Amino acid sequence: MESRAGLAATPGALPYYVAFSQLLGLTVVAMTGAWLGLYRGGIAWEGALQFNVHPLCMVIGLIFLQGDALLVYRVFRNEAKRTTKVLHGLLHVFAFIIALVGVVAVFDYHRKKGYADLYSLHSWCGILVCILFFVQGQVQ
Numbered sequence: 001m002e003s004r005a006g007l008a009a010t011p012g013a014l015p016y017y018v019a020f021s022q023l024l025g026l027t028v029v030a031m032t033g034a035w036l037g038l039y040r041g042g043i044a045w046e047g048a049l050q051f052n053v054h055p056l057c058m059v060i061g062l063i064f065l066q067g068d069a070l071l072v073y074r075v076f077r078n079e080a081k082r083t084t085k086v087l088h089g090l091l092h093v094f095a096f097i098i099a100l101v102g103v104v105a106v107f108d109y110h111r112k113k114g115y116a117d118l119y120s121l122h123s124w125c126g127i128l129v130c131i132l133f134f135v136q137g138q139v140q
């Protein structure tokens with residue numbers, strides 16, 4: 001038990017883990033952008049490319065920024081708690097706003113094309129994730 005407590009108090013490898021997670025996260029964002037740009041025609045808010053805004057916003061908001069918000073307490077453990085909480089909250093707010101833009105893009109695209117909304121398991125799970133993301137912020 002004592003060795004685990006000592007390990008938690010002095011995370012020597014933590015900077016490497018954080019650097020690896022940031023590199024991995026940025027790689028996923030870049031790969032999603034490259035996939036949308038090279039194989040899906042790019043992104044745009046108007047027209048047929050509006051749907052492509054959705055996957056990019058979901059990856060940036062719900063994977064990259066939310067992951068960074070969770071890491072804040074470990075990375076900035078020696079900073080003032082208030083500063084850490086503010087940064088944690090701001091990252092969550094930005095993640096929610098970007099994810100909301102992605103959801104709005106899909107609903108707007110479906111409305112313009114005359115497609116039905118919420119017709120797949122993917123869409124219902126996505127709405128549930130957005131609701132739970134918002135609710136967990138209200139509970140804290």
